[in-house]
Amino acid sequence: MENFFKERAEEYKKLLAEYIETQDEKALYEVELVSKAFIKHNILPEEIINLHIKALKEIYPDLVVSYEHSMDFLLEAMISYGLAHQEIQVLREQQIALKSEISIAAEMQQKLLRTNKPEVPGVDIGVISVPANQMNGDYYNFLLNTDGSIGIAMADVIGKGIPAALCMSMIKYSLDSFPEETMRPPVILNNLNRVVERNVESNMFITMMYAQYFPNSGRLAFSSAGHEPGYYYNAVEDRFTEITTRGLVLGVSEDAEYEEKELLINKDDMVILLTDGVTECRDGERFIEIHEVLEVIKQYSHLSSQEMVEQVYKHFERLQDFKLQDDFSLLILRKTV
Amino acid sequence: MMNPQSCVKIQKEWDIVGARQLGRELAKEIGFGTVDQARIATAISELARNIYLYANHGEIRYEIIQVPEHKAGLCLIAEDEGPGISDISQVMKDGYTTSGGLGAGLPGVKRLMDEFEIHTEVERGTRIRTIKWLR
Numbered sequence: 001m002e003n004f005f006k007e008r009a010e011e012y013k014k015l016l017a018e019y020i021e022t023q024d025e026k027a028l029y030e031v032e033l034v035s036k037a038f039i040k041h042n043i044l045p046e047e048i049i050n051l052h053i054k055a056l057k058e059i060y061p062d063l064v065v066s067y068e069h070s071m072d073f074l075l076e077a078m079i080s081y082g083l084a085h086q087e088i089q090v091l092r093e094q095q096i097a098l099k100s101e102i103s104i105a106a107e108m109q110q111k112l113l114r115t116n117k118p119e120v121p122g123v124d125i126g127v128i129s130v131p132a133n134q135m136n137g138d139y140y141n142f143l144l145n146t147d148g149s150i151g152i153a154m155a156d157v158i159g160k161g162i163p164a165a166l167c168m169s170m171i172k173y174s175l176d177s178f179p180e181e182t183m184r185p186p187v188i189l190n191n192l193n194r195v196v197e198r199n200v201e202s203n204m205f206i207t208m209m210y211a212q213y214f215p216n217s218g219r220l221a222f223s224s225a226g227h228e229p230g231y232y233y234n235a236v237e238d239r240f241t242e243i244t245t246r247g248l249v250l251g252v253s254e255d256a257e258y259e260e261k262e263l264l265i266n267k268d269d270m271v272i273l274l275t276d277g278v279t280e281c282r283d284g285e286r287f288i289e290i291h292e293v294l295e296v297i298k299q300y301s302h303l304s305s306q307e308m309v310e311q312v313y314k315h316f317e318r319l320q321d322f323k324l325q326d327d328f329s330l331l332i333l334r335k336t337v
Numbered sequence: 338m339m340n341p342q343s344c345v346k347i348q349k350e351w352d353i354v355g356a357r358q359l360g361r362e363l364a365k366e367i368g369f370g371t372v373d374q375a376r377i378a379t380a381i382s383e384l385a386r387n388i389y390l391y392a393n394h395g396e397i398r399y400e401i402i403q404v405p406e407h408k409a410g411l412c413l414i415a416e417d418e419g420p421g422i423s424d425i426s427q428v429m430k431d432g433y434t435t436s437g438g439l440g441a442g443l444p445g446v447k448r449l450m451d452e453f454e455i456h457t458e459v460e461r462g463t464r465i466r467t468i469k470w471l472r
Contacts, residue, residue, distance in 0.1 A: 046375060046376075047372055050370070050372045072371060075375055076375050076378070079379045079449075080379065080445075083379075083448060083449070087444065090431045091431055091432055094431075
């Protein structure tokens with residue numbers, strides 16, 4: 001360290017003398033390199049000014065005294081910059097440590113929230129959920145019930161980042177702990193509403209669409225707690241219809257009531273559940289319209305559901321220049337028989 | 338061996354200048370170079386400003402430390418009977434004061450000097466002892 005500084009100090013002096021003599025750009029370029037080496041070794045600004053003063057005095061032993069004082073004055077003024085520089089250095093290191101901790105937390109969240117996509121004959125399900133930042137505030141969950149029905153939850157925490165992600169773990173464990181006889185969509189939303197209302201700060205809300213699908217009959221029952229509407233695609237009519245129900249977002253009021261609706265699904269029909277990260281994609285400054293999303297889905301409808309959701313995601317990822325504004329979740333269920 | 342202490346009372350903002358002045362003179366006497374003199378003066382500023390801003394009055398004491406055939410240094414003791422600091426770990430954290438433009442704060446003093454010790458009791462006061470060694 002000492003040696004490094006001495007060597008560079010000599011070089012600095014030489015370059016300074018050369019520059020005063022020639023005003024040559026080469027000297028300036030070389031001092032740039034010296035300066036970078038100083039930064040790399042955490043040399044503080046006041047030390048460089050001190051080095052400058054010393055070099056100047058060696059080159060001009062009879063330097064004007066008032067000029068010398070002015071340089072001392074500058075040195076004094078730089079002390080606080082040196083401190084600020086050191087502080088930023090430490091904060092930067094802390095930030096790197098914090099980032100790596102968050103990425104560990106994000107991995108853990110993924111493990112905690114893992115759910116298995118049910119493989120049921122006659123049903124083709126595809127799902128994708130991509131966080132905008134490291135932690136995902138969207139959540140989907142599958143439940144395979146003993147009566148053969150499939151429960152599907154699609155949820156979005158209003159609010160982003162780590163608090164949202166932590167909140168989702170609570171939702172998952174609540175869902176898992178409900179006894180099976182309560183598995184009708186409005187009952188589930190009612191129970192979750194109470195859990196959220198009691199346990200989550202009043203500034204955090206969760207929207208959810210809960211659907212229950214009976215593969216044998218093709219019946220789909222669903223309830224929404226203020227969630228982004230889903231869509232039903234009728235293959236015969238080649239038409240999308242919005243599906244939603246009345247119901248407050250989870251966590252607002254203890255006595256919220258949830259409505260239930262039903263649909264009968266035929267072969268090649270699709271049910272699409274999503275979060276607002278899909279509908280609020282941007283094309284430049286403009287928010288895209290829902291019919292554009294549905295168009296893209298249709299464009300890939302010859303693929304399997306999983307390939308479909310992946311292609312749709314890629315499409316909007318590209319459209320947004322690979323920078324998601326919000327967590328993006330899309331689920332497609334298609335009846336294949 | 339320690340020299341008799343010198344002391345500067347801090348009661349008004351102007352006293353900070355006097356405290357810096359004395360610190361710089363002692364630092365020069367011990368043999369510190371220009372950069373370290375400036376660092377010591379800045380550390381004194383921070384300590385004295387803290388007293389002036391938060392405790393109204395207090396003092397800065399100076400001790401020249403001479404260990405024969407070993408090393409020399411300057412020890413600063415800043416003491417007040419002000420409100421004390423309830424959360425030391427918070428004020429010792431980077432980013433706590435500088436972001437508000439309040440200056441380098443105590444982490445800054447710690448960086449400018451070589452040794453740093455703080456004792457504080459809420460409603461009793463604060464005592465900071467810090468040393469710069471001559472290298």
